Amino acid sequence: xxxxxxxxxxxxxxxxxxxxxxxxxxxxxxxxxxxxxxxxxxxxxxxxxxxxxxxxxxxxxxxxxxxxxxxxxxxxxxxxxxxxxxxxxxxxxxxxxxxxxxxxxxxxxxxxxxxxxxxxxxxxxxxxxxxxxxxxxxx
Amino acid sequence: xxxxxxxxxxxxxxxxxxxxxxxxxxxxxxxxxxxxxxxxxxxxxxxxxxxxxxxxxxxxxxxxxxxxxxxxxxxxxxxxxxxxxxxxxxxxxxxxxxxxxxxxxxxxxxxxxxxxxxxxxxxxxxxxxxxxxxxxxxxxxxxxxxxxxxxxxxxxxxxxxxxxxxxxxxxxxxxxxxxxxxxxxxxxxxxxxxxxxxxxxxxxxxxxxxxxxxxxxxxxxxxxxxxxxxxxxxxxxxxxxxxxxxxxxxxxxxxxxxxxxxxxxxxxxxxxxxxxxxxxxxxxxxxxxxxxxxxxxxxxxxxxxxxxxxxxxxxxxxxxxxxxxxxxxxxxxxxxxxxxxxxxxxxxxxxxxxxxxxxxxxxxxxxxxxxxxxxxxxxxxxxxxxxxxxx
Numbered sequence: 001x002x003x004x005x006x007x008x009x010x011x012x013x014x015x016x017x018x019x020x021x022x023x024x025x026x027x028x029x030x031x032x033x034x035x036x037x038x039x040x041x042x043x044x045x046x047x048x049x050x051x052x053x054x055x056x057x058x059x060x061x062x063x064x065x066x067x068x069x070x071x072x073x074x075x076x077x078x079x080x081x082x083x084x085x086x087x088x089x090x091x092x093x094x095x096x097x098x099x100x101x102x103x104x105x106x107x108x109x110x111x112x113x114x115x116x117x118x119x120x121x122x123x124x125x126x127x128x129x130x131x132x133x134x135x136x137x138x139x
Numbered sequence: 140x141x142x143x144x145x146x147x148x149x150x151x152x153x154x155x156x157x158x159x160x161x162x163x164x165x166x167x168x169x170x171x172x173x174x175x176x177x178x179x180x181x182x183x184x185x186x187x188x189x190x191x192x193x194x195x196x197x198x199x200x201x202x203x204x205x206x207x208x209x210x211x212x213x214x215x216x217x218x219x220x221x222x223x224x225x226x227x228x229x230x231x232x233x234x235x236x237x238x239x240x241x242x243x244x245x246x247x248x249x250x251x252x253x254x255x256x257x258x259x260x261x262x263x264x265x266x267x268x269x270x271x272x273x274x275x276x277x278x279x280x281x282x283x284x285x286x287x288x289x290x291x292x293x294x295x296x297x298x299x300x301x302x303x304x305x306x307x308x309x310x311x312x313x314x315x316x317x318x319x320x321x322x323x324x325x326x327x328x329x330x331x332x333x334x335x336x337x338x339x340x341x342x343x344x345x346x347x348x349x350x351x352x353x354x355x356x357x358x359x360x361x362x363x364x365x366x367x368x369x370x371x372x373x374x375x376x377x378x379x380x381x382x383x384x385x386x387x388x389x390x391x392x393x394x395x396x397x398x399x400x401x402x403x404x405x406x407x408x409x410x411x412x413x414x415x416x417x418x419x420x421x422x423x424x425x426x427x428x429x430x431x432x433x434x435x436x437x438x439x440x441x442x443x444x445x446x447x448x449x450x451x452x453x454x455x456x457x458x459x460x461x462x463x464x465x466x467x468x469x470x471x472x473x474x475x476x477x478x479x480x481x482x483x484x485x486x487x488x489x490x491x492x493x494x495x496x497x498x499x500x501x502x503x504x505x506x507x508x509x510x511x512x513x514x515x516x517x518x519x520x521x522x523x524x525x526x527x528x529x530x
Binding site: 006007008009010011012015019041066067068069070071072073075076079082084085087089097099100101107112123127129131 | 351396398
């Protein structure tokens with residue numbers, strides 16, 4: 001374990017429903033009631049149709065790696081014993097793109113397009129991080 | 140086709156570059172004052188000649204958002220008719236010069252200073268403490284920090300990875316940009332990495348920052364200031380140094396997700412800029428592109444049409460952009476190898492080349508230069524076409 005804990009997410013009122021759902025091990029993203037588009041992270045106004053009307057909807061948690069980057073430098077001491085670790089952008093089946101980490105997969109095996117599914121990591125009494133792991137294509 | 144009235148209406152007549160890099164003897168405003176004094180001296184002008192001031196404050200400026208007023212007070216300038224603090228990230232430098240030229244052509248101002256300065260580097264820490272050179276750019280944002288997602292390097296890396304996936308751009312091709320620019324830097328007395336030659340093997344051995352970016356894919360971080368003086372073409376002819384005429388200008392800001400477009404705003408900016416300048420790509424002798432990363436150079440070359448979209452990697456791998464190649468790109472070493480003054484680095488090198496001041500790195504034919512600025516993650520873009528010849 002790192003001597004210094006990892007930073008917790010700064011939970012803004014806008015993003016609070018995302019983190020509340022994560023605590024229940026559910027993945028939710030915002031969905032515009034004007035045009036139906038899923039979006040992440042939360043925004044007050046839909047950039048497609050400019051509607052302010054939106055709700056949070058549970059999504060499948062399945063998607064594929066849209067892009068990834070491997071962090072090799074320690075920008076926060078909490079990650080000192082983690083580097084290198086993978087940042088992924090996952091394109092969910094529903095369309096929104098979620099920034100997260102990929103777990104249970106060596107960095108060298110990550111590929112754009114690989115199927116992934118959500119897993120939940122309870123990192124503090126009140127905080128759970130949705131992360132992703134590889135999924136068999138037929139799963 | 141009638142010529143655009145802006146074409147050649149104004150010129151860059153003064154250039155001021157302070158010491159660059161690990162320089163700790165003044166603050167951001169101090170560097171701005173020093174750069175502006177140097178630029179005025181270069182032009183043979185005095186403070187009283189300035190009636191316009193445009194400022195791009197770097198990260199170290201206070202957040203009051205009134206940088207141009209702060210600098211006006213620090214410089215003791217009176218009776219300005221144009222003042223603005225601008226921020227389009229790395230696209231600001233060319234954009235400031237555009238607004239200066241527009242104001243001059245419209246008769247709203249006669250002589251405008253455009254200034255950038257920053258001090259992101261902190262003095263060396265006392266023994267035992269560690270300071271990170273790039274820490275000012277390694278910020279965390281809200282919830283993303285919980286995932287260990289920090290800073291601009293990571294944001295660009297995600298876009299670069301998409302480009303590699305979609306177009307087959309390779310690590311060797313990214314490295315080719317770093318190698319070519321380092322060769323140019325070896326000829327530039329001002330370059331921070333002048334005495335550090337780089338081979339492709341050295342590039343591959345350099346440490347990873349955020350994969351696919353090695354250390355040498357990322358621009359330098361520099362303390363310093365850089366200023367240019369812009370005035371009307373008529374006045375420009377009679378000043379101390381050869382005038383650099385502003386032939387064409389354009390901007391392009393695509394919006395949306397750069398991971399989808401995989402393009403810079405050059406796709407929008409190039410056409411109006413080239414049309415105003417009355418040139419085609421074949422007329423360009425010197426190319427100074429904004430290079431926050433090697434990847435940015437590849438994308439920008441594609442988007443100006445030096446090669447087809449997606450072919451930028453293969454284009455640079457042919458080693459055509461270094462000294463002696465058929466396309467002179469980032470001839471001072473760029474921000475990867477000389478110094479990082481946001482978009483002022485490419486502007487300054489274009490002025491040096493067009494004046495014929497490039498010494499060992501001088502490009503033989505130097506009538507026309509193309510300069511680009513790029514900010515955010517391929518989010519803002521500005522273009523200048525400059526020439527040593529009056530329009």
